[in-house]
Amino acid sequence: MREYRVRGRGIEQIVLTERPTPRPGKRQVLIRMKAAALNRRDLMIVSSSLPERRSGLVPVSDGVGEVVEVGSEVSRVRIGERVCGTFLQGWQGGHMVDADTETALGGERDGVLAEYVTLDERGVVHVPGHLTDEEAATLPCAALTAWHALFETGRVRAGQTVLIQGTGGVSLFALQFAKLAGARVLVISSSDEKLGRAIDLGAAAGLNYSRSPEWDLWALEQTAGSGVDHVVEVGGPQTLARSIRAARRGGDISVTGVLAGDGGAVPVKSILFKQLRLLGVFVGSRQMFEAMNRAVAAHELRPVVDRVYPFESAVDAYRYLGSAAHFGKVVVRIAA
C-alpha cells in the first residue's frame, strides 16, 4: 500500500512511499482511507523548522475511511463502518492530560495520508451517514475545535451573538455550529467575496477589516453597544485587544489559534473590569467529537469543501492551502 511520508523541510519533501499493508493489533482497527483534509497545522509541520520527529512521519491528522479489519478484542467498531480518527488519540473524555499531547495524528504519531491506517478502537468515531467522504474527512480538527470552543468550554446559546475572525476552517465551522444553536454570527474578513460567502452560509453581517480595521467598534454597533457574547479568536495577541473590546461584560473569548503570531500586548485590565473569560481550546476529546457528530447528523450539516485533489496530487493540495485562496476545506481523495 502507498502512503506519504515527510522526509524533511518543505512541501516538496512529502513523498509517496510504499510498504506492506499493516495488520491491526488486538484492540486496533485497520482502516482503508477514503479521504483526508488539510489544516494549516499540516502546512506548518512541513514548512517550518521542526522537531526531529517530523522525519519519516505520515502527515495529516484529518481523514475518513472504512474499517476493513478489527483486532480480536475490538468491541466498539465493526468491519464495514465508516470512521474518522481522532486528532488526539489519547483524549477520550474528561480533561486532557499531559500524556495526551503525545498522541496527535500527523504530528506526534503517524497521520492518515495513507491508503491504510491502523488506529486504536478508542481513537476512532463513527461518521454521520449523510456526509460524503470528502466532507466527513474535515471533522477531526477544525470542526471539533469550533464545537469545543462554542459549547464545551463556551456557553453559546440561542439569541446570543458570536464573532468569528476570517473564514478559515475553525471560523467556518463556528459559523455553522453557532447557527445550529440559534446564535447570530458576525464575521470579519479581508475579502469581500469571502464575506459574501459567509453571509450565504448564515452570517448576519460581515465587515472587511482591511478597509475598516476598527472591527471592534463595528461589533459594538451590531450589538446595540453591548458587545458580542462570544469571540472565536484565531489571531492571537494581534487581534486579542480588539476582541476584548468587542466582547460584552462577562463574555467569552475562545483562544483557538495564534495565526498572527504570539507577540504583542494584551489589555489585561479590561479582562478584569469586563469580567471576561479567555478560554484556551485545543481540539477536543472523543466524547466531544461524538456529541458534535450527533448535531452534524441531526441537522445534516454540510462542511464547506473548497477543492478535492487526487491522492497522487496531495502536494498540490498543500500548495493550494498555502495560497490562502481557499474558502472551506482542501481535501485529498485517497480511494473511491
Next chain:
Amino acid sequence: MREYRVRGRGIEQIVLTERPTPRPGKRQVLIRMKAAALNRRDLMIVSSSLPERRSGLVPVSDGVGEVVEVGSEVSRVRIGERVCGTFLQGWQGGHMVDADTETALGGERDGVLAEYVTLDERGVVHVPGHLTDEEAATLPCAALTAWHALFETGRVRAGQTVLIQGTGGVSLFALQFAKLAGARVLVISSSDEKLGRAIDLGAAAGLNYSRSPEWDLWALEQTAGSGVDHVVEVGGPQTLARSIRAARRGGDISVTGVLAGDGGAVPVKSILFKQLRLLGVFVGSRQMFEAMNRAVAAHELRPVVDRVYPFESAVDAYRYLGSAAHFGKVVVRIAA
C-alpha cells in the same frame, strides 16, 4: 455628623467635613459606621489624576456599622444589626450588568468614611458575629474578590494547589479561603518576613521572588512538575507570562489586579495549548458576599488586620497603606 470628603488630588485633599445626619429613604437603612478598611483602590482614587466625580466624594468602599434607622419599606434588615455595605451596590446576584459599574462605593457613589451612611437595604449584608468591627470592615472588596476568584468563577477544591502573588489584601484572603477549602497554597513575595507570616497563616511554601525571580519554575517543582491548579493574578501582564507557565494544563488564572501596569506581551499560544482559563474577576455580588460570610462564620476566620487608626487620623492610614510596609489590612476606627 462628620465625614471625610475628597477635595482634589492627593492624600492631603481628604478632609474632614460636617453635615446633618442623613435620614434613610423608604427602602434604605441608616448605618452608624464603626470601622472602615482601606484598599489600594482608595489610594489610587485620591492619588492619581482622575475623573471629575472624585471631587466632593466620600471616600472608601469597605466598612461596617450598626443599623440605627430603617425606611418604611425595609424588610431585609433590622435596627441594631451589624452590616457591611456591598462594594457594588447594584449587583445583587447573577451576572453583573453595565449599570452596576455606576454603583461602586467610594468611587461612583459616596463611600463609608463617615460617621453615618445611608444605603439601600439591598446594598448591605449581615456580618459574622465573631468578628471585631475592625475585622468585619475588611470584607467588602478584597475578601470578596478572593472568594469570587477561587470559588465562583474558579473551581478550587480540596487537594488542589493555589498560587498567590504577594501579601496584599486579595492575596491574603485567597490564602485563608483556599486553606478553608482544603487547598494547598504557594506564596511569592519580595520580603522574607512577609513570607514567614504567610506561612504562619497556612501557606505550604514561599519563595522570595526578588532573590529567585523564576517563581514559575519553583511552582512547577512544588507540584512535581504538573503546575498549580489556580493562580490568583494581581500583577497583570508583567506577571501573567510566569503565571501561565506556573499553571497546570487546564488550570485557572484569576485576573484580579494589574498592580504592575497594563502593558506587556502575553504568551497567548500557551493559553491555547495548555487549555488555560483566564478569568476576569471584579469584586462580586451580594449573593457571593453572603456565601462567603457563611464560610467566614462557620470557620470563625479572622481577617488579618495590620494597624488601626482613629477616625481623626484617617489620612495617616492612607499614608501607611501607601508605604507598602503593611501585612494585612489598614483600618480606620470610626466609632466605639
Next chain:
Amino acid sequence: MREYRVRGRGIEQIVLTERPTPRPGKRQVLIRMKAAALNRRDLMIVSSSLPERRSGLVPVSDGVGEVVEVGSEVSRVRIGERVCGTFLQGWQGGHMVDADTETALGGERDGVLAEYVTLDERGVVHVPGHLTDEEAATLPCAALTAWHALFETGRVRAGQTVLIQGTGGVSLFALQFAKLAGARVLVISSSDEKLGRAIDLGAAAGLNYSRSPEWDLWALEQTAGSGVDHVVEVGGPQTLARSIRAARRGGDISVTGVLAGDGGAVPVKSILFKQLRLLGVFVGSRQMFEAMNRAVAAHELRPVVDRVYPFESAVDAYRYLGSAAHFGKVVVRIAA
C-alpha cells in the same frame, strides 16, 4: 380604572371592580395593561380551596402593557416602553431566596388582570418588538419555565433530543425553544389533532399515549435505544417513572409541574444507576427572562395563542382554559 378581583372560591367569584388609577412609587412604573394570558395556576388559585390571601386578589401573573408613568428614581424603564411584569417580582438574578416566594404576581401579590398596574422597575422586562400584545402577554410564566428548564438548569444542545409531555404552555414553549437551540423534539399527547399541530410546530415525532401508553419504550425506539437527553416533566410522580425510563444515562429531567397529582412511587434506584439529574424548576429570574427575550427577538419566535377574549369576558377565558380544549395560550385583551 377597572380591575378584576377574586372574591372567593370558583371562577364566578372573579369580579370586575373599579378603583382610582394608582400612582407609581419612587422606584415604580405605572403600566397601562394591554393583554393578559392565563396559566393553569390561575385556574387553580380560584378553583381549589385556598389560602386567605386569595380574597381580594387581583388575579393573573402574565401580561404586557405600556409604561405611562415612572417614579422619580426609575432608571431602567421609560415612558412609552412596552413591558411584561416578572412572575416573581423579587427574583432578579442568581439563586432564588425564600423571600422571593412572597412576590409572585396573581398569587402572593396582586396580578395583572387590570387596566392599570404599578410594579417596581426591577420587576419588569422589555418585550421583543415583533410580538403582538397577545403574544407578549404569554411570556412571564410558561415560557420562562421552559427556558429555565432547558438552558439554565438544563444543558440542552444542538443535536440532542428533548421529550415534552402534552401541549400545555410549558410544553409548547419547550418545543419551540428546543428547536431554536438545534435540538430534536419528541411529543406525547392524548389527542391526534394536537400531535399534528405540535409536529407542524417542529416536533420530530409524536405519540398518542392514550392509545399507546408505553411512551417510554417509544422514546427509546426514537433514540436508537439510548434514551432522550432531556425530559420536560409536567405530570409529577404519575409520569416520572416513565420519564426516568425514557431518559438516557446521564440525562436530565426537569420537574416543572405535577399536573397528575403528587402521590406515587418513584424508581429512585434508576435515578442512581442511570446517573440522572432531576431538576426542580420554578419559573425563573429576571435575568433569565431577559436572556430568553433575546432569543425570542433574534428568531422572531411567535408564541402560540389559541383564543383571545375581551376584557369584559375574562371569566369565559378561565372557563375555556378549564375545558382543556385549547392548544396554546388563552389570552385576555385588556386595551387596544
Next chain:
Amino acid sequence: MREYRVRGRGIEQIVLTERPTPRPGKRQVLIRMKAAALNRRDLMIVSSSLPERRSGLVPVSDGVGEVVEVGSEVSRVRIGERVCGTFLQGWQGGHMVDADTETALGGERDGVLAEYVTLDERGVVHVPGHLTDEEAATLPCAALTAWHALFETGRVRAGQTVLIQGTGGVSLFALQFAKLAGARVLVISSSDEKLGRAIDLGAAAGLNYSRSPEWDLWALEQTAGSGVDHVVEVGGPQTLARSIRAARRGGDISVTGVLAGDGGAVPVKSILFKQLRLLGVFVGSRQMFEAMNRAVAAHELRPVVDRVYPFESAVDAYRYLGSAAHFGKVVVRIAA
C-alpha cells in the same frame, strides 16, 4: 495462586480456589494483591438471587496491591508501584456510557479477592503513600461515590452544611471529605455510639433517628430554618421525603443508595417549588478517583477501618459486614 470464587447463592458459596498465576496482556498489569475491602454490594451479590454471571465470579471490587509485571505496551504504571483497581474499569473520564456498566469489578468482571489480578493499565490508579494497605483498599467504591456526590455532580463549598445518613462507607467518607472542603456535617444514626464516633470524626451534630424520627425538622433547626445545602441520600424513597424537607431551597440531594428499598412515594411537588436537584451518583471515573486521591494525599486523610480479617477468613469478613455492627470498613488482608 489462590483466589476466591462464588459458586452459588449465599456467603458459604464463596470458596477459595487455586489456579496458575495469570500473565498480563500487552496493556495490562499484574498486581499482587495486598488487601481488599468489602462493600454492601459484595454482600448483595452473593446473598440475593442474582444473574447467571455470578457463578464462578471472583468477588469484591475494592482492593490494593503492588504491580509485579507490566505488559509490553504499558506506560502509565511501573513495577513496584502500589495501585487500586477502579470500580468501573471502562470509565476513564467525562461521562459514563452504557458499555461502562459491563466493566464493574466483582460483578460484571472478576474482582480482587485473589492473590494476583490482571487489569488494564487504564483501570488502575496510584495510591497515596501515607495510607496502609488496609486503608488504601477502601477507596475504589464508597470513597469515590462520596467524592463524586459532593464535588463532581455536587457543589459543596466551605461554609455549607452537608447531611449524611447513617455511618456506612459512603456516609463516613462523605463526612471526612466534606470536612476537608470546609463544610459542616450533620449526621443521623440509630446508634448513639456510632453518633459519638461520627462526632469524633468531625461531625458538628448528630441525631438518633430511632428516638427522634423527625430528623428533617432537626436539620432545619440546625440550619436556622434554612435547610442543609446537600444531603447524601443512601436510603432511597423511604428517606427521600425527609431529605427533601431537610434541604434548603436550591439545594442538592445526591442519590447514592437505596438501602431501604425502592418503593415509596416521593413529594415531587417540593422538588419543583424548592428547585432542588436530585442527582444520581454511581461510583465515578478514573479521573475523579485521581482528583480524590490528591485530596486524600494532601490531607493525609485516613479512611476508617473497623476490622481486618486474614485472607483465609474472608467469609467471616462477609458475615461481620452482614451483622451491621461495624463502623467503618471491613477489610481482608491478602498478603503482607
